[in-house]
Amino acid sequence: MVEIKVLSKEAVSKILKMDQVIHVVESVYKAKSEGLTDVWPTVFYDFETNKADLDIKSGYLKNKQIFGHKTVTWFGANVEKNLPTLFGLIAVYSAETGIPIGITDAFYITSMRTGAAGALGALYLARNHSENLLIVGAGNQSIFQIAAMLTVLPHLKKIQVTALDIAESEKFVSSIQKRLQYEFDICSKDVIFKATDQLESAVKESDIIITVTPSRTPIIKKEWIQKGTHISCIGADMKGKQEIDSDIMASAIIFVDDKMHCLEVGEIEIPLKQGIITESNIVGELGDLILNKVIGRTSDDQITIFDATGMALLDIATAELALQLSEVNHVGLKSKL
Structure with missing residues (x-):
């Protein structure tokens, strides 16, 4: 039986600090330049053109021995159902065992790593x-x-x-x-x-x-x-x-x-x-x-x-950081698979 951590947007926003995310994003850029990463082909699927779609981006960070993917969905009709139109999850896996390490909400992590990218430029x-x-x-x-x-x-x-x-x-x-x-x-x-x-x-x-x-x-x-x-x-x-x-x-x-x-x-x-x-x-x-x-x-x-x-690499690395910090800060839920 495997235990994984699940982090909501609220949990992630409590523990991630901008300076930490900037450091992680910078390390990913360097790892990519050194040939220590792989970016896999993006999957985009239209359930209904201009009404509902999904986007899956994934990659492998060899220096961290992790891989993962970010899946983002957009369903326009959710407005009428009083539901979010945009939703996303990041899944992080061990590249040594293939076992999932954790799942996080994608919204806050993507926002933080995107801010870090603009600033590093x-x-x-x-x-x-x-x-x-x-x-x-x-x-x-x-x-x-x-x-x-x-x-x-x-x-x-x-x-x-x-x-x-x-x-x-x-x-x-x-x-x-x-x-x-x-x-x-x-x-x-x-x-x-x-x-x-x-x-x-x-x-x-x-x-x-x-x-x-x-x-x-x-x-x-x-x-x-x-x-x-x-x-x-x-x-x-x-x-x-x-x-x-x-x-x-x-x-x-x-x-x-x-x-x-x-x-x-x-x-x-x-x-x-x-x-x-x-x-x-x-x-x-x-x-x-x-x-x-x-x-x-x-x-x-x-x-x-x-x-x-x-890049999905930035999401995966930042999600791993959040998962590590969640252990220290006793944040998030644990689930057994």
Whole structure:
């Protein structure tokens, strides 16, 4: 008989800390660069087109001797049933025995590791003296991006947030400091937070831009981007999505999290198809930069881009961390198989 741990979203949110997740995400990027991981083909299935589907992403972390998968479902009709439309689970297995180690909710883990990814892109590619951050989007992911950015770049002085609806941005900004303190134990009293509907001027003022929208039409124009700007593109994670002008890519230093996945569905997908850039414009994966296998920014005038579509490897490694912490903190349920 085998005993496994089961962690709910509430349990995971109690024990995971952003600095720990950033460390895990960074270690996964490095392991991937060192050839110590395998990413397996994604399974996507439409139960009913535009009404119900599932997405299964999986992989193997050889250095940790674990493998697993994240299964996410979307059933639009659940709104009428007063049920969540989106749901996800992460399953982690031992690569030594094949026995499941545990199951966790995917929502919070995905949010944390995505925030960590955007921040690591900025940490390694933005100018060292960067002080002004712009978050494009005021949805669920935005608070995680801010928490991660303040963890890796605590010297940030101003954070602006913009969304399609200024009221949405203002509502989000009004709660940021309390949420950072309560949810992430981050004190941000020295940071200026501002909601804005003046996207052009906000872009021009910013050292770092993080895009977290589902847009299929470029939001940020090339002529707005100033010398030295860094952009972490997070929202483009499926075919047809695009958040920034293709022409921005042509003169930028481009890094990706997973090259093959980004070629298919990342921010670079459309500029590649348009012929504005080629694969040779991609300097490397972020793990290569972290390990100094390639050179990133070499001057304060360069524009840098990190295209992050997300990897199941990050979910699996973060879920393993949560499962380990749950033992120490006596959180979660145990079930026998």
